[in-house]
Amino acid sequence: MSLRLPLISAVMASAGLLLFISSRWPASLRYRYDWCRGIALQWLVAAGGCVLVLLSDVRYHGYYFERSIRPGDLLQVRLEEPVQAKKKTLKTIAAIRYVISGNTRVPAKGRLLIYLQIDSNAMQLRQGDQLLINSNTVPVSRSGNPGAFDYRRYCAWQQIYRQAYLQSSAWQLLHEQDECFVRRWLRESRIYCLQTLQQYIGGREAALAAALLIGYRYELDVDMVQDYTNTGIVHIIAISGMHLAMIYGALLWLLSWWPAHRFSDVTKGTLIIVLLWAFTLLTGGAASVLRATVMFTFLTLGRFMLERHTNVYNTLAASAFLLLCYEPRLLLDVGFQLSYLAVLSIVVAYRRLYYQWQFDNKWMNKCWDMTALTLAAQLFTLPVSLYYFHQFPLYFLPANMIAVPLSTVVLYGEIVLLITGRIPVIADVIGPLLKIIMQCMNTLVAQIGHWPGALIADMHIHLFSVLCLYACIGGLLLWIIHHRRQGLQLTLIAMTCWTTGEMFLRLNEQHQHKMVVYNIPGHTVVEMVNGHRIYSVAGEVMADALYDRYLKPAHVVYGATYRGMVNTCVEACTFPGFRVLAVGNKRLVVVDSVLPEMHPEKKLRTDYLLLSHNPHVDIRQLEQIFDADCYIFDASNTLRNIQQWKSDCYVLTLRFFSVPDQGAYVVNF
Template identity: 60%
Template sequence: MFVAFLKRAPFLRLILSLSAGISVQLYMPFNPLIVFTAAGLLGVTLFVFQKLPFRFRFQYDWLRGIVLQLLIVCSGSLLVYQSDIRRSSSYFDTLLRPTDLLIATVGEPIQQKARSYKTVVNVRHIIRDNRSIRASGRLLVYLSKDSAAGTLQEGDRLLIPSQTTPVQHSGNPGAFDYRRYCSNQQIYRQAFLRSGGWRRLPGKEENPILQVIFQCRQYCLHTLQQYIGGREAGLAAALLIGYRYDLDREMVQDYTNTGIVHIIAISGMHLALIYGGLLWILCWWPKHRFSEGLKGCLIILLLWAFTLLTGGAASVLRATVMFTFITVGKFMLDRYTNIYNTLAASAFLLLCYEPRLLMDVGFQLSYLAVLSIVICYRHTYYLFQSSRRWLDKLWDMTALTLAAQVLTLPVCLYYFHQFPVFFLPANMLTVPLSTIVLYGEILLLIVGGVPVLANGTGYALQILMQWMNRVVSRIGHLPGALITDINMHPLGMICLYSCIAGLLIWWLHQWRQGLLVALTGLALWSISLMLSHINEQYQHKMVVYNIPGHTCVEVIQKHQVATAGDRDVMRSDSLYNRYLRPAHVLYGIKQQLNIDSGISGPAFAGLQILSLGQKRLVIVDSALPRIMPQKKFRTDYLLLSHNPQVDIRQLEQMFDVGCYIFDASSRLRNIQQWKSDCYMLTLRFFSVPDQGAYVVNF
């Protein structure tokens, strides 16, 4: 049965092998020469195999299949290597000289941060000695807040200096790895531009297709803002074209807490609604000789136009490729394909185009949700049937919502560490409302040139979205609405998937061994949790966090933590949730203690000395005492914070230091001077802003 299923869906085998090759190259990169050699040997093996007698080939055909799968694994690895922009001869960072200038175009809307504006630019040319050198690559840019930076738009051309730095990762335990996130989007460098340090050039992006897309997007945003307005206009833009830059933060948090953030993140659901609307409209098209082919071409054209308008998110690309295959089969080939094969084929094509999509959370959740619905929806729906139409529709929505959660749950727990308890009623209420809103927005864009109709439509949409937001907010603030701080390790996620797979096999195919698979997965998960708890019982760590402008040191012993440094880090919910809470979840922290500290005589007045088991940490955050000690004070770590006016040579006269630590509360120029002094004196040091949080076991 399983072999017959694979024959009907050959792309399933291909996508598994391709994904394995991509994963290996991303996490354990091999030299391309080794991969090329392996691929060549596999190709020679296939050639020799074809020359063998037919009887031998028939008997050992399984060997040919293994060689083919390994060849696809090698192809996946080579795709990752070949698609890396840093390998390109025109990549800007490999061509730059210190005196060069860059011409770049703004590729994303300007995002307002606490102390700057943020955007991503596409480098087009390098200016060197009045010459223009064509270049490529994406650059993360932060601009000082001023009136000029705030008016930048997509497509604007900028002249900027060539001084860039690698994209940084905070390195804080359990924190989101922003550097890996950027690398998956082929962004490896960043630049900080002060006021007056850059210039806007006349003209816009020269690509006519991008200009049309930008104009269409601006029309959508202007129409929604004009006739809907307020925070609802930002929600409307996110629902329609995936423009999330004007969303209210509290609103996003409410939708996240109720498990319906997929509604405001443009996804396959939105494209399915548009596809259904197109089918309904085109069903009135009179039939003639070429009508079906023209319908298919028009649907495909409109779907891809919408995809470009939304920016080509991974989930939208998946849905567009899938619906393209379905449309071609239905309208042009007059045949229906295997849904599993269509799903795998769309993933295969997208990964061939951009292999790093495999690591995109939206890409993973999108495919898992569709696969989960395909596997579980029909069987869940048949568990209960009613002759009453309204009850049948209600159960149909319930079955669809529950089916979508089956395969997405482990990934959601792994990435987001929380579970929305009331996701079912939230989806039941908001999905129909968001469907009405989406169709209403399309109608609003059509009648935007008729103010009377546009005002009425916009007012109705605003009232509907206000009511939807109130419902979501109330559900999200119910007692026990959100289970947080779920620490799901990769091994636990794999074990949970094995449990789900075993139960599904037992339920759908009546295979009793599926229960054994599920129980085995549950046992392994329990063992992994037990080992994790044992490890937490014996952990002794010191963490110097990477928090810009702040000092925070934590001493972790078993399930207890003691914190030293700036008090506002613990008092501020935003700082705690962003920097400390992920580490506390990762290490299983349950109790806060007072840290042991003390002052060792007048020679060390004003210095905080922390005991770390058999080790010591000295925190220097001000000028050193004038009284010199008679004997050097031995300390394993010395932390310089908040720009103390000290010299490394002076510290060497007072302390016998194992390692100097410079945290993110000091200015970069001071840290650079301390690093230079340590290099001169051959001293060990660790720079938290450059290298990430300092974590040590003691």
């Protein structure tokens, strides 16, 4: 920040100076060089955005906890999320409130990813509880495997940079209650919603109901989520702008009896805005919900208070500007991007598509209306969806046609259920009815998800391809809507660039030669990439689930079309305690057991030395036997052994690479 902030300040000062000087030019000169003022203004806005990004980074804040902790200090934290059960641990996110050093308690800021040892006390922790923990934190881990999801980067955009694993004796529950009224009301409201839904609906449908209503997704069934993902309607179970639009429409309908009057309009507008923001806070304030809330706030202000009709493009741009000023990192949030692209796509294409066909039959017209809306929403979201998720649900249209109406009924029914939750006679009727509707919806969605060819997977595209796709879409819209021949020319140019880029990419793939040591906990896997062929060099055979999670994304990225066995490309020499493998024009030594006492006259020359499955060896012993360019510690070793080996390498000034710490080891040759 010490270097970037002065540079950004210099850009802002230059842009401001240019704007000031240009304002003193004669009118004729200002008109001729007005583009200079435009460029200066863009510089000023962009530099201001960079300043906001830097200033919003908690690491540069004076109270960031890493600036003040010392060995032996404690951290007082508050749990921001419910505790989630994983395979071997419990996971949650905590906000740091104080650094405790001796008898001193210093206010601190920051967020921490916490993994807890599973026990009865940890299972009883709830959102909002405060804990006293030790300050032994490490950077957020990541696999670093090619094509894998970068979890460290994902956490960083949420301002989470450190994580901690806490055994049962490493934390203590504090009985402090210093929540503000709003936070306490939101927590109690959320608890009431969850308890009511569980009481009157129950089962996995209660978890689905909680996700539909308040965005509580921590108890969703994994198979059910996969069914909704395969059919392209996962937005149904992720609280979004669609849900807020339903609530906004319901509020307008409920308040339609109120006679129009200046005072009543202001009261209605205020009530709608308060209820919308209360619902947004209750759901946790996801990016898509914030977008919809800000937009509906502008619409309400214009309609009920200012008596003006707003331009939807201005409203969309203003809401994005305000949200990015509040949190600049939302720009890279997938939900934020898809939400704005979907709304922009609907605004641009929905009406034009809908009026292409009109039906005399009322229900046919409504069906076409929903179809046009669904198709229009896909126009601008498709390239981004392919870029992030690498798949395309082929039957998204019938799935939406079924799930959207049913989920609308469920959402309104849940609101009625919560209102009548204290009246068992009514709630006992509504709850089972909602459960039956959700069971029907889940069954239909699951059946659609298992139709032949329901999901086209492994569609890996690069950012350049995304830009070309948007250029094609923009050109087609310009040609079809405005009848501009330049739009067709732009489309053809974009398609040519896209095809040329893909051709160069495939040519590069044919000439690639890599060695990859994967980061798979408890396993050793080393592969060699040779063109479009991938060979297993060392390690065990992966189960299907592990292959799909760790290896398949890398094979898709590298364009692998063939997987070979170890004996097709490797000449292996086995000695007591280690193996010597030829990987292309490099030599790899794998040490996975105890080495015998060896005192060679000449050290064995190797490019890479891989320690696997916790061999009882000492780095000094290895250094006397091997002349290795790089020592590699893979994820099959314990962290304690890796830490000891790293310390020895530091002392002996040996080059090393720790796969669990630094991610998969990829080398080109």
